[in-house]
Amino acid sequence: MTPPNIHTRKPCRPAFSLVELSVAIAILLTLATAGAQLLGHTGIHTRKASTELITSLIEQARNTAITSRRHVILAIAEPGDIANTDERCRLGIFKVDSWPDSFDGVIRKAVQKGRWRALEAGLTISSGSFDDLDNPLDAPEIALQYGSESKPRSAKVHAIAFNPRGGIVLPASANPVLIRVAAGSYRDGKAIPRHNGISGAVTEQKIKIGRVTARPYQIKE
Numbered sequence: 001m002t003p004p005n006i007h008t009r010k011p012c013r014p015a016f017s018l019v020e021l022s023v024a025i026a027i028l029l030t031l032a033t034a035g036a037q038l039l040g041h042t043g044i045h046t047r048k049a050s051t052e053l054i055t056s057l058i059e060q061a062r063n064t065a066i067t068s069r070r071h072v073i074l075a076i077a078e079p080g081d082i083a084n085t086d087e088r089c090r091l092g093i094f095k096v097d098s099w100p101d102s103f104d105g106v107i108r109k110a111v112q113k114g115r116w117r118a119l120e121a122g123l124t125i126s127s128g129s130f131d132d133l134d135n136p137l138d139a140p141e142i143a144l145q146y147g148s149e150s151k152p153r154s155a156k157v158h159a160i161a162f163n164p165r166g167g168i169v170l171p172a173s174a175n176p177v178l179i180r181v182a183a184g185s186y187r188d189g190k191a192i193p194r195h196n197g198i199s200g201a202v203t204e205q206k207i208k209i210g211r212v213t214a215r216p217y218q219i220k221e
Contacts, residue, residue, distance in 0.1 A: 050119045051181050051205045051218065054091065057117065058160070058209060058216040061093045064113060065162040071099040071169070073107065075144055075157040076125055076136060077116065080189035082155045087186045089125050090116040094146060099163075103170075107159075110146040124184040124191035126204070130219075133178035133208060136160050137191070139171040160209070167212050177209040179216075 057074060065072035073094045079087045094110040119125070127137035136158045147153035160177060161170035168177055182193040182204035193202045206219040 046120045047123060047181055047183065047203075047205050050123050051207060053117060053119070054125075054179060054181065054207060055216045055218075057091050057093065058207070058214070061160070062162050062166050062214045064093065064095060065164055066166045068095060069164045071096040071164065072113075072162045073110065073144070073170075074160045074162075075155070076159065077155060077157045078125075078189050078191065079186045081141075081157050082116065084116075084118075086118075086121075088118045088121055089123070089186070089191070090118045092116045094144065096161075099169075103172075105140065106143040106145070108145050110144055112146050119181075122183060122185065124182050124186060124193060126180045126182045126184065126191040126193045126202075128180060130178055130180070130206060132175055134171045134173045134175045135178045135180065136171050137180075142170070162214055166214055168209065168214050174211065176211050179207040179209070181205045181207070 061072045061074040064070075073096060075092045075094060077084075077090045077092065079089070082090065084090065092115070093113040094107070095113055096107055096110050098109070100107075125137060127135055129135055129138065139158065141156040142159050143154065144157050144159070145152065145154045159170055160168060163169050171177065180193075180202075182191070182202050184191055184193040184202075186192065193204065195202055207216050208219050209216045
């Protein structure tokens, strides 16, 4: 009987050389950088599209107020304000046939014009002041009652209200109005803007709306 050779080596498993490992790391870093740039460009395009949507809704609400000679509300509904199941902010236009002489925070018998329009996922309309402009998200919510008598609906929303001359009556002030479209998410129905990890700044686009003529335009910084 031949005794077993206890010195027999097991076959070596293939392994990466230092050069191969360096090449693999370089490829991964390149892919990560390209992915980050792609996501950044996608985020910019998404914010731009949502900003253009909001701008068009502002123009539509203003023009509806002028042509119908009625007060019109651009309502901003955060998650939970209306019967939606996702975490996206929505905007809707409502015509008010009879504006109260003394506003008590309740709009009764509003008529919705069109449907709620949702922002893209990953975007918020956030609170916070800038350059002494009035942010509707900083003002108290209003109670909005709409729908038919057989199917009444209600929501508590932030609002920009236009008078029949195309000016802004809500939020009540003499300052222009600000809307901040920021990258971020919602927690418990409130916007949590995303801060840049290096600078700490919020990634956002700002819309300024004139008080008298209510023309919207983007603020360039």
